[in-house]
Amino acid sequence: MSHIRNSLLPIAALCLLASCKKEGVFPEDIRPADFYTQFAIEDATGRDTLFSLRGEDSVPLIPGYNLTIEYLSNAYVRDSIRYIWGGLGVSFLPIPFFIQLSNPQPQTDPFVPVEWQAEELEQLLYPGKTWQFGNAPGEAVIGIADFPDGLWSFNSASADNTQGYLRVLDVSDYGAPDLGTPYFGKKVRFQFACSVINADGETWTLRDGEAVMFFRYYTF
Amino acid sequence: MDPQLSNDEQKLRDKILQHAFPFDEKAWEAMQRLLDNDRRPAPPIPPPSETETRPGPAGVRKWWPLLLLLLLAVCILALWQNNRRENFSDQGATSYNAENRHAQSDSVRMAGPLLAVTHQASLENQQPLPGKTHATGAHEQMQRRHNLPTGTSRSPMVSADYAHSHSTAIVPAAKGISDPTPAFDPLADASRVDPGAAVPMHDSSSLLSQTGEPDSTQAWIISPLDTLPLVDIRLAAESLLPDSIIRPAPLYTNPHPGWEHAWIFGVNANAVDHDPLRISVLPHIGYLWRYRLTPRTAAQGEIILKYVTGYDWRAEFYDAVPGGSAQLILENNNLLFIELPLTIQRQVSAGHTWMAGLKPALVFPMFPSGSNSSSNFGAPRRNYTMRDGVRYFDLGLVLGWEYRFGRRWALDVRYNQGIFDLTIDNFFRSTETHLNSDLQVSLRHFVFKKDKPKKK
Numbered sequence: 105m106s107h108i109r110n111s112l113l114p115i116a117a118l119c120l121l122a123s124c125k126k127e128g129v130f131p132e133d134i135r136p137a138d139f140y141t142q143f144a145i146e147d148a149t150g151r152d153t154l155f156s157l158r159g160e161d162s163v164p165l166i167p168g169y170n171l172t173i174e175y176l177s178n179a180y181v182r183d184s185i186r187y188i189w190g191g192l193g194v195s196f197l198p199i200p201f202f203i204q205l206s207n208p209q210p211q212t213d214p215f216v217p218v219e220w221q222a223e224e225l226e227q228l229l230y231p232g233k234t235w236q237f238g239n240a241p242g243e244a245v246i247g248i249a250d251f252p253d254g255l256w257s258f259n260s261a262s263a264d265n266t267q268g269y270l271r272v273l274d275v276s277d278y279g280a281p282d283l284g285t286p287y288f289g290k291k292v293r294f295q296f297a298c299s300v301i302n303a304d305g306e307t308w309t310l311r312d313g314e315a316v317m318f319f320r321y322y323t324f
Numbered sequence: 325m326d327p328q329l330s331n332d333e334q335k336l337r338d339k340i341l342q343h344a345f346p347f348d349e350k351a352w353e354a355m356q357r358l359l360d361n362d363r364r365p366a367p368p369i370p371p372p373s374e375t376e377t378r379p380g381p382a383g384v385r386k387w388w389p390l391l392l393l394l395l396l397a398v399c400i401l402a403l404w405q406n407n408r409r410e411n412f413s414d415q416g417a418t419s420y421n422a423e424n425r426h427a428q429s430d431s432v433r434m435a436g437p438l439l440a441v442t443h444q445a446s447l448e449n450q451q452p453l454p455g456k457t458h459a460t461g462a463h464e465q466m467q468r469r470h471n472l473p474t475g476t477s478r479s480p481m482v483s484a485d486y487a488h489s490h491s492t493a494i495v496p497a498a499k500g501i502s503d504p505t506p507a508f509d510p511l512a513d514a515s516r517v518d519p520g521a522a523v524p525m526h527d528s529s530s531l532l533s534q535t536g537e538p539d540s541t542q543a544w545i546i547s548p549l550d551t552l553p554l555v556d557i558r559l560a561a562e563s564l565l566p567d568s569i570i571r572p573a574p575l576y577t578n579p580h581p582g583w584e585h586a587w588i589f590g591v592n593a594n595a596v597d598h599d600p601l602r603i604s605v606l607p608h609i610g611y612l613w614r615y616r617l618t619p620r621t622a623a624q625g626e627i628i629l630k631y632v633t634g635y636d637w638r639a640e641f642y643d644a645v646p647g648g649s650a651q652l653i654l655e656n657n658n659l660l661f662i663e664l665p666l667t668i669q670r671q672v673s674a675g676h677t678w679m680a681g682l683k684p685a686l687v688f689p690m691f692p693s694g695s696n697s698s699s700n701f702g703a704p705r706r707n708y709t710m711r712d713g714v715r716y717f718d719l720g721l722v723l724g725w726e727y728r729f730g731r732r733w734a735l736d737v738r739y740n741q742g743i744f745d746l747t748i749d750n751f752f753r754s755t756e757t758h759l760n761s762d763l764q765v766s767l768r769h770f771v772f773k774k775d776k777p778k779k780k
Contacts, residue, residue, distance in 0.1 A: 134704060
């Protein structure tokens with residue numbers, strides 16, 4: 105009896121050990137629907153219009169053909185200022201909504217890559233961070249445009265936004281490098297209210313705004 | 325007219341046909357009287373010659389009934405002989421202990437015919453089964469009877485005169501026990517037995533034993549009534565009381581202690597979903613190894629191949645990045661289980677066994693389907709298979725019952741309760757629980773070594 109017991113106990117222990125297998129590690133789907141924006145537009149006549157856009161939304165381009173909203177992000181340098189922006193839209197078409205951030209540190213070294221690093225984004229994007237609107241280093245710009253026709257476009261760069269605000273609520277990593285995705289970065293949730301102006305000087309007011317945007321970076 | 329007849333023949337034929345015999349009514353009456361008066365018995369049939377033999381099938385057919393009767397008698401004798409040996413094995417495998425002493429009266433009543441068979445076998449067997457039973461053969465008993473006065477043997481001795489003066493069939497005796505109590509323990513009282521002393525006889529309805537070592541625990545008195553017909557001994561045994569030292573007949577135990585092997589053929593009803601409840605009924609096959617720890621307790625290991633269908637699982641992944649997207653769809657409906665139940669069995673009555681234990685199992689998705697599509701080169705790549713989303717090791721609890729309705733065959737009914745969820749929730753994006761729980765009904769065909777042909 106003892107030898108049977110001695111042989112059964114290791115088997116039972118092995119069974120229990122193997123049965124306690126952890127749940128598999130499967131990254132969440134990378135879905136454009138994770139990104140969205142929603143705010144109210146008060147035009148010059150005082151009329152309020154709800155503006156809402158989410159990734160994977162289908163927008164008719166021509167009869168019989170629809171466009172699917174994607175999340176977009178890109179970086180560039182202009183006048184020794186490094187910019188990064190995240191938005192919703194479709195490549196090669198007017199961006200219906202974007203938020204552009206600029207690095208407060210001017211970039212004087214031409215050999216520094218344009219792309220941002222994770223550490224740089226983490227210094228600028230953290231919960232509670234508040235941005236001023238403008239084109240100066242360390243300031244932010246919010247832009248809206250008609251999609252897909254591009255009949256109108258507004259941005260906050262030239263508008264008077266002394267009463268406006270852009271606040272960071274949440275920041276998290278986004279992307280699955282183990283899946284071979286070419287884009288990965290930060291998923292940031294904003295809260296905002298500001299005035300935007302177009303080329304004709306018409307001013308609209310954006311109120312009760314909320315947006316979740318993607319800002320990509322590279323690890324190489 | 326027949327053309328082959330001549331004219332004379334034809335005339336003669338016509339003449340005969342036209343002839344009419346004279347009719348006399350008195351002749352008929354005379355004949356009737358003659359028949360009525362003739363009342364003599366029919367002459368007896370001569371008996372066949374006793375020594376006359378007739379060659380051919382008719383002669384053989386005459387002996388068919390006798391041959392059939394002879395064959396039937398041989399078969400009955402062979403079955404009875406086999407049954408007697410199995411009983412010997414059961415007795416040898418069952419040791420007398422306190423548990424047997426407190427057995428139920430039903431078991432005691434079973435001892436009647438078993439004792440009769442045992443005693444009858446001991447009278448007929450010239451070679452007792454060594455190590456199997458204390459009921460030795462007639463040769464040993466006769467030797468005891470002839471050596472009664474000597475007292476040199478280890479076997480307990482009794483007075484021959486005393487034995488001849490009593491009409492008792494088989495009575496275990498011990499010195500100083502004139503009125504044995506029901507609590508008599510032969511093992512405990514064995515040391516008090518004086519082999520050379522005359523032992524008083526007891527009531528034949530109170531002392532009969534089946535197990536134990538005769539040379540150390542029991543004294544057997546063989547009287548001239550040893551040759552009594554079998555029915556007398558059986559009647560004496562049936563009147564035994566349950567509170568005597570009678571050892572109850574052992575439960576039906578397997579005549580092959582140690583390892584047993586059997587094939588498993590059965591059907592399992594698996595619950596593949598619980599909301600709504602869906603059941604999959606399919607056959608399974610397996611093999612078992614059983615090690616009998618005691619005559620009533622055994623440890624059993626099995627390997628069972630079980631195929632279950634109807635799960636209808638679906639996992640879908642969709643990744644979209646600027647510049648590309650990929651979609652992966654995996655579907656699975658079938659699982660193959662390799663179950664390894666480890667159970668402890670306890671025999672509760674003749675042929676009925678309860679079992680409980682653990683059931684480790686390996687799980688293999690079978691024939692999964694799906695699709696993997698991507699657009700553009702920058703799409704993410706998920707190299708998943710259904711195997712990644714299914715738990716490969718499962719553990720369950722087993723509770724079952726087995727009925728051994730033959731030497732080779734048994735019916736097994738068991739319920740298996742799975743413990744772990746078979747599906748990984750974040751793979752299927754579902755918190756549904758899928759357990760490997762089922763009801764199994766199977767036949768077990770036991771295979772014995774002696775059944776296998778010997779290799780030359």
